[in-house]
Amino acid sequence: MxxxxxxxxxxxxxxxxxxxxxxxxxxxxxxxxxxxxxxxxxxxxxxxxxxxxxxxxxxxxxxxxxxxxxxxxxxxxxxxxxxxxxxxxxxxxxxxxxxxxxxxxxxxxxxxxxxxxxxxxxxxxxxxxxxxxxxxxxxxxxxxxxxxxxxxxxxxxxxxxxxxxxxxxxxxxxxxxxxxxxxxxxxxxxxxxxxxxxxxxxxxxxxxxxxxxxxxxxxxxxxxxxxxxxxxxxxxxxxxxxxxxxxxxxxxxxxxxxxxxxxxxxxxxxxxxxxxxxxxxxxxxxxxxxxxxxxxxxxxxxxxxxxxxxxxxxxxxxxxxxxxxxxxxxxxxxxxxxxxxxxxxxxxxxxxxxxPPEVARRSRMKKIQDRTLVGCVAVLVLLLAFGAWKFFQVHKAQNDVNALQASIGTLNAQVPKYDLVVAANNAYSAGIARRASVLNAAVDWPLALNELIAITPPKAEVQTFNGSATAAGTGSAASTGTTAASPATGSQGASPTTSAAIGSIQLAVTGPGPSLSISEAWINAVAGSQLFANPVQGATTVNPDSTISFPFTVSITPSASLDKNASLK
CATH class of the missing domain: 3.30.420.40 (ATPase, nucleotide binding domain)
Incomplete structure (x- = not known):
């Protein structure tokens, strides 16, 4: 390489x-x-x-x-x-x-x-x-x-x-x-x-x-x-x-x-x-x-x-x-x-x-954002491909329905065969429903990452980042990538329950210590976001340079879905 x-x-x-x-x-x-x-x-x-x-x-x-x-x-x-x-x-x-x-x-x-x-x-x-x-x-x-x-x-x-x-x-x-x-x-x-x-x-x-x-x-x-x-x-x-x-x-x-x-x-x-x-x-x-x-x-x-x-x-x-x-x-x-x-x-x-240290942090954040953007583009391409496939499936079903509707006069004379039209229409409706289900359960990762950067307290630094999307209809999670992030500023909103989550993010955060004010700032920031909920903080470690580190897990709410944000509509 x-x-x-x-x-x-x-x-x-x-x-x-x-x-x-x-x-x-x-x-x-x-x-x-x-x-x-x-x-x-x-x-x-x-x-x-x-x-x-x-x-x-x-x-x-x-x-x-x-x-x-x-x-x-x-x-x-x-x-x-x-x-x-x-x-x-x-x-x-x-x-x-x-x-x-x-x-x-x-x-x-x-x-x-x-x-x-x-x-x-x-x-x-x-x-x-x-x-x-x-x-x-x-x-x-x-x-x-x-x-x-x-x-x-x-x-x-x-x-x-x-x-x-x-x-x-x-x-x-x-x-x-x-x-x-x-x-x-x-x-x-x-x-x-x-x-x-x-x-x-x-x-x-x-x-x-x-x-x-x-x-x-x-x-x-x-x-x-x-x-x-x-x-x-x-x-x-x-x-x-x-x-x-x-x-x-x-x-x-x-x-x-x-x-x-x-x-x-x-x-x-x-x-x-x-x-x-x-x-x-x-x-x-x-x-x-x-x-x-x-x-x-x-x-x-x-x-x-x-x-x-x-x-x-x-x-x-x-x-x-x-x-x-x-x-x-x-x-x-x-x-x-x-x-x-x-x-x-x-x-x-x-x-x-x-x-200077502040320039090093800025350069590191720029590199992280570039890598994350590449990853998000790859995910978006896959989602677009999936959406296109679903669209063509629905389009094909719609064409079938149109053809069947053109034959309604004939089918009325042949009542037993009319069940085929009903079945085709049901298939079309089911396809539309499946498409909506996929988009509603898919995480809009660029939106979620930007929100995470926005709510990061000014003196906190995210060392590692792991995002997972919850598979539709199950409780399992599919990892979308691991990277590192950097600090930014805040956002506001409300938080739903864990059962409504469509994904989760695991972070490792470092900030000034030895007090725990930085972890409290994290919890308050997450509580004020529409896209995240259920913050869970792990054990805090005090580093030799008086900074503190702690793991942090947060759920991603349906407000961050592709369906809510119209990314693929």
């Missing part, structure tokens, strides 16, 4: 996405695309023009062939950082709490405006003999994350995760199978340059430099007094013969030298940290890495091998039939979206996820 994941990178100059199938040992690149952004839509990794970004993402999905609207989006910038912290050994399930407590000392953002995610780097014993854990903490300012999520959701997509672009780069081109020594990855974008140093696929150091290819374009524009668009075109031709190219080359060299100096300083800083093994090489990617002379200048400054690399090397690209020229064109800009879609190579390591 295909395991499809889409990575979405919102860069300074463009939005880019790549969809992978992860069900095979070698991930398959199914599709990719990019759409340019107007200048200053994104500044230092933060969205300044949300409408422009949303429109670009919408266009990307309209023009592309992406099969999913669920994405993992990347962030970068001066307000998306990583820090290493050392903690006394705590169990895995207590790491997040311990990290949040200690991160206030190393994270420069206010705690109430910071989103954190963590990875365990190593366990070790201190010189004093204490067991310790070294943790890599990803931190982002909530304004940065909210801005990205808002723009993506306005484009009609669902955000499943928020990851750092630096981590995505490591997964895309710097996995653990390359070398056991540290290596630096440098991604030169239009507005930002990301330097990440990893060892065997685990990030050890990350720095974001607030400069990239656009700085070189601006330098050429200022030196020659030409528009930015013309300077961008000239930048791409530097190295060709021509007086203007030679004039622009000087300005470009000065700008590149400044950027290369910042990259060199980052690498040298990491090398100066105690206990760090020497860096083995530098891998370069990003659209800005195409600047003529950049790789040679960087190699001369860091005195290490500097290689341009492609994220396509680890993927199966046979579905796309990329020519070498096309692959060379796109390889520089796809590292981040590909890395966002890829899992961590070590399955025991969880990816960073800086998705």
């Amino acid at each position: 295909a395991q499809l994941v889409v990575g979405l990178d919102i860069g300074t100059s463009a939005v880019r996405a790549a969809e992978l199938d992860l069900s095979r040992s070698r991930p398959v690149l199914l599709t990719y695309g990019q759409v340019g952004l107007p200048p200053d839509s994104l500044v230092d990794g933060e969205i300044r023009d949300a409408s422009a970004v949303s429109e670009a993402i919408t266009k990307l999905w309209e023009n592309g062939q992406f099969s999913s609207k669920s994405v993992i989006v990347g962030i970068a910038g001066l307000r998306a950082i990583t820090r290493e912290i050392d903690l006394p050994f705590v169990p895995d399930d207590e790491i997040d709490s311990a990290v949040r407590f200690q991160s206030e000392e190393v994270i420069p953002f206010p705690p109430d405006q910071t989103i954190l995610s963590s990875q365990i780097l190593s366990d070790y014993t201190s010189p004093e003999g204490d067991k310790m854990r070294r943790i890599l903490v990803a931190a982002a300012h909530v304004d940065l994350v909210d801005g990205v999520i808002d723009a993506v959701e306005k484009a009609g997509l669902v955000v499943e995760g928020v990851d750092l672009a630096s981590s995505a780069l490591v997964r895309a081109i710097g996995g653990p199978d390359q070398t056991d020594k540290p290596e630096a990855i440098v991604s030169v974008g239009a507005g930002l340059t990301v330097v990440v140093i990893h060892q065997q696929g685990r990030p050890q150091f990350v720095r974001t430099i607030g400069s990239g290819g656009n700085a070189t374009t601006a330098a050429i524009s200022a030196a020659l007094g030409i528009p930015i668009n013309d300077a961008e075109g000239l930048k791409r031709r530097i190295g060709d013969e021509g007086g203007q190219q030679r004039s622009g080359a000087g300005a470009a060299q000065a700008s590149m030298a400044e950027l290369v100096g910042e990259i060199r300083n980052s690498i040298q800083y990491f090398a100066s940290l105690p206990g760090r093994p020497p860096i083995s090489r530098v891998l370069v990617t990003g659209g800005g890495s195409a600047l003529n002379g950049l790789v040679a200048m960087l190699e001369g400054q860091v005195h290490l091998p500097v290689l341009t690399v492609s994220p396509l090397a680890r993927l199966d690209t046979s579905r796309l039939e990329l020519s070498p020229e096309h692959a060379e064109e796109v390889r520089r800009v796809l590292a981040t979206p590909i890395g966002l879609a890829l899992p961590e190579p070590d399955k025991s390591v969880k990816k960073f996820n800086l998705l």
